Amino acid sequence: MTGKKPALxxxxxxxxxxxxxxxxxxxxxxxxxxxxxxxxxxxxWNLLAGYTGQVSFGHAAxxxxxxxxxxxxxxxxxxxxxxxxxxxxxxxxxxxxALGALCLKMGGxxxxxxxxxxxxxxxxxxxxxxxxxxxTMGLQVPGLMSEYSKLGxxxxxxxxxxxxxxxxxxxxxxxxxxxxxxxxxxxxxxKSVGVRVLHVRVLAFTVASAMAGFAGGxxxxxxxxxxPEIPSLDLQFKVLAMTVIGGMGSLVGPVLGAFALNxxxxxxxxxxxxxxxxxxxxxxxVARFAPNGLLGLxxxxxxxxxxxxxxxAAGGRVRDASTGS
Amino acid sequence: MPxxxxxHVSKSFGGVQALxxxxxxxxxxxxxxxxxxxxxxxxxxxxTVAGAFKPTAGRIVFDGTDVTGLPANTIxxxxxxxTFQVTRPFAGMTCLENVMVAAINRHPxxxxxxxxxxxxxxxxxxxxxxxxxxxxxxxxxxxxxxLELARALATEPKLLMLDxxxxxxxxxxxxxxxxxxxxxxxEAGLTILWIEHVMGAIMQAAQQxxxxxxxxxxxxxxxxxxxxxxxxxxxxxxx
Numbered sequence: 001m002t003g004k005k006p007a008l009x010x011x012x013x014x015x016x017x018x019x020x021x022x023x024x025x026x027x028x029x030x031x032x033x034x035x036x037x038x039x040x041x042x043x044x045w046n047l048l049a050g051y052t053g054q055v056s057f058g059h060a061a062x063x064x065x066x067x068x069x070x071x072x073x074x075x076x077x078x079x080x081x082x083x084x085x086x087x088x089x090x091x092x093x094x095x096x097x098a099l100g101a102l103c104l105k106m107g108g109x110x111x112x113x114x115x116x117x118x119x120x121x122x123x124x125x126x127x128x129x130x131x132x133x134x135x136t137m138g139l140q141v142p143g144l145m146s147e148y149s150k151l152g153x154x155x156x157x158x159x160x161x162x163x164x165x166x167x168x169x170x171x172x173x174x175x176x177x178x179x180x181x182x183x184x185x186x187x188x189x190x191k192s193v194g195v196r197v198l199h200v201r202v203l204a205f206t207v208a209s210a211m212a213g214f215a216g217g218x219x220x221x222x223x224x225x226x227x228p229e230i231p232s233l234d235l236q237f238k239v240l241a242m243t244v245i246g247g248m249g250s251l252v253g254p255v256l257g258a259f260a261l262n263x264x265x266x267x268x269x270x271x272x273x274x275x276x277x278x279x280x281x282x283x284x285x286v287a288r289f290a291p292n293g294l295l296g297l298x299x300x301x302x303x304x305x306x307x308x309x310x311x312x313a314a315g316g317r318v319r320d321a322s323t324g325s
Numbered sequence: 326m327p328x329x330x331x332x333h334v335s336k337s338f339g340g341v342q343a344l345x346x347x348x349x350x351x352x353x354x355x356x357x358x359x360x361x362x363x364x365x366x367x368x369x370x371x372x373t374v375a376g377a378f379k380p381t382a383g384r385i386v387f388d389g390t391d392v393t394g395l396p397a398n399t400i401x402x403x404x405x406x407x408t409f410q411v412t413r414p415f416a417g418m419t420c421l422e423n424v425m426v427a428a429i430n431r432h433p434x435x436x437x438x439x440x441x442x443x444x445x446x447x448x449x450x451x452x453x454x455x456x457x458x459x460x461x462x463x464x465x466x467x468x469x470x471x472l473e474l475a476r477a478l479a480t481e482p483k484l485l486m487l488d489x490x491x492x493x494x495x496x497x498x499x500x501x502x503x504x505x506x507x508x509x510x511x512e513a514g515l516t517i518l519w520i521e522h523v524m525g526a527i528m529q530a531a532q533q534x535x536x537x538x539x540x541x542x543x544x545x546x547x548x549x550x551x552x553x554x555x556x557x558x559x560x561x562x563x564x
Binding site: 179 | 375396398407415416427477480
């Protein structure tokens with residue numbers, strides 16, 4: 001918020017991410033590309049869960065919508081992948097809007113259950129509509145470039161992730177962002193000061209769904225094979241864990257979480273199905289000892305209990321600093 | 326025509342009848358006290374008027390418009406603001422941001438610089454300037470009440486509804502608060518509907534007092550009429 005510092009930091013990070021893959025082999029480059037996909041997923045899911053307090057389990061499904069829309073258009077109608085990705089993004093946004101309008105009035109656990117159902121229905125349809133989606137065999141789709149290049153994909157994903165983050169940054173620093181946070185903090189109080197709560201929530205849902213669709217579309221054309229793994233609950237929970245472990249409700253947290261967990265996953269892949277267990281343990285430890293995620297931990301280590309100091313410095317009578325936290 | 330009028334307002338929760346056939350009117354430019362024993366339905370009436378609850382029966386007319394059953398945010402935009410008995414600040418946001426939320430929804434087109442100085446002004450009014458950058462969850466109860474007042478004022482209401490804002494204040498602070506509420510009426514031209522247990526404060530500031538008891542209007546009148554009414558004394562002290 002203050003001055004040019006965030007812009008400077010963002011520019012530095014972006015610059016180092018630009019040179020990062022140059023010395024690396026194909027495999028680390030692949031890990032980074034996947035991390036960038038997860039960055040987009042976690043950051044946009046965070047827009048929902050972290051900023052407006054809506055825990056959706058349909059985010060991976062939206063990525064699936066993006067991937068399959070673009071893939072099917074390319075395979076069945078020969079549509080250019082970029083046009084297909086745009087179409088997938090729009091379709092995800094429309095579905096997000098519809099789903100949002102349908103169930104956001106319910107809020108809370110009902111929203112979670114409805115999105116979970118949506119996700120499962122989509123998964124079942126994709127697995128069974130073999131003629132269109134090739135089921136669990138997966139749909140082979142063309143790439144984004146005429147000549148396959150890991151580095152090329154890396155830069156595309158990097159640009160896409162930067163764009164998604166820039167849009168999120170703009171949103172949370174606008175009036176909309178204040179409304180988002182007000183809704184997340186206290187819905188009734190938000191209504192009482194004129195925030196159009198339903199409007200705000202549906203908007204967040206639509207934008208986040210569009211971002212997931214966009215990320216999914218790109219990811220599909222990178223993998224060249226779209227499987228029901230994308231719109232799966234496995235992927236959904238991974239995105240959830242990344243956001244929570246990184247730090248929900250912050251801009252940088254989900255980015256950290258996406259990279260940290262995705263790289264961690266590569267290391268523990270050898271344990272097969274047990275790697276989910278390791279994931280769960282990490283999430284458990286973080287939730288217990290660093291409820292604000294990696295980012296919260298970092299901030300806490302840098303300056304202990306900053307808010308209390310601030311309040312004291314401001315001359316306030318801090319009598320019940322513990323209440324409401 | 327009164328600024329706010331309730332006609333035969335009833336509200337029940339399942340089998341519990343919280344409000345029964347409540348008629349009341351709040352004239353523009355006045356301070357109206359809403360009193361009654363605990364559980365009389367005062368806060369329920371607030372919630373029903375402000376759109377947090379839908380009345381089971383009856384009509385609520387605000388500023389010439391039927392607002393019965395409209396959502397709270399719509400009613401707020403029409404010029405009704407409230408505080409909460411148990412405060413509900415946006416805990417994870419700073420005091421300034423808390424008030425800015427109200428400001429941006431009143432002035433959506435205005436630039437951020439305007440919104441910020443507007444919000445700071447409201448914080449200044451309630452004496453919270455020094456805490457602008459502090460997260461609301463670190464405030465004490467009294468500061469939270471002040472913050473809610475600042476937030477309500479930032480919606481630029483015609484009608485301000487206060488729910489027990491004096492709780493926890495000492496005599497001197499109560500005097501200042503009453504003076505502040507009077508000034509809101511006389512200088513800012515606000516109409517105020519005020520739930521309060523501190524009778525002395527109501528006596529000093531209100532032109533009209535509505536007494537609720539067991540979900541019904543026991544009586545309405547000037548403060549002097551009310552405190553001398555045997556029914557009111559009985560409702561508070563019992564048989």
